[in-house]
Amino acid sequence: MTTRVTAQHNGFSFLRIAIALQTLTIFLQAVSSGLLMTSAYGEVLHSVGARVMYGASMLYVLAAVLAWKPGGGSPRPVGHAVGFLLLASVQVAVGIAHIPSVHLPLGVLMFGLSVLALARH
DSSP: OHHHHHHHHHHHHHHHHHHHHHHHHHHHHHHHHHHHHHOSSHHHHHHHHHHHHHHHHHHHHHHHHHHHTTTOOOSHHHHHHHHHHHHHHHHHHHHHTTOHHHHHHHHHHHHHHHHHHHHHO
16 A cells, blocks of 8 residues: 555656646747747747657656556546647647747647646646
8 A cells, every 4th residue: 555655646746747847848938939039049949949848748648647557546637638748739730830820829828728737736
């Protein structure tokens, strides 16, 4: 019984760290978006940040699965993480397609959802 409790604690701790990292990377994307509009190096920062944010979203999925399967936690965070990865995929696609009317509001939505997920865990 003690092993299971410890595994759950570590899994949820890793999950919280993964969500916090994702939230931070999305916030930094908002900052680099401002730089994109005002400086020559903003495009490079935003492009690199997009890759990091996408990686953070994949880490969130991994952490949710690890918190659920071996840790014995709820499967609900896995659905949230996968849904968020789908949103991140759409965000990357509309960013590459240069559709700011979708890209910017979706970024705000993603940040809000990530903060909400962080508050819940």
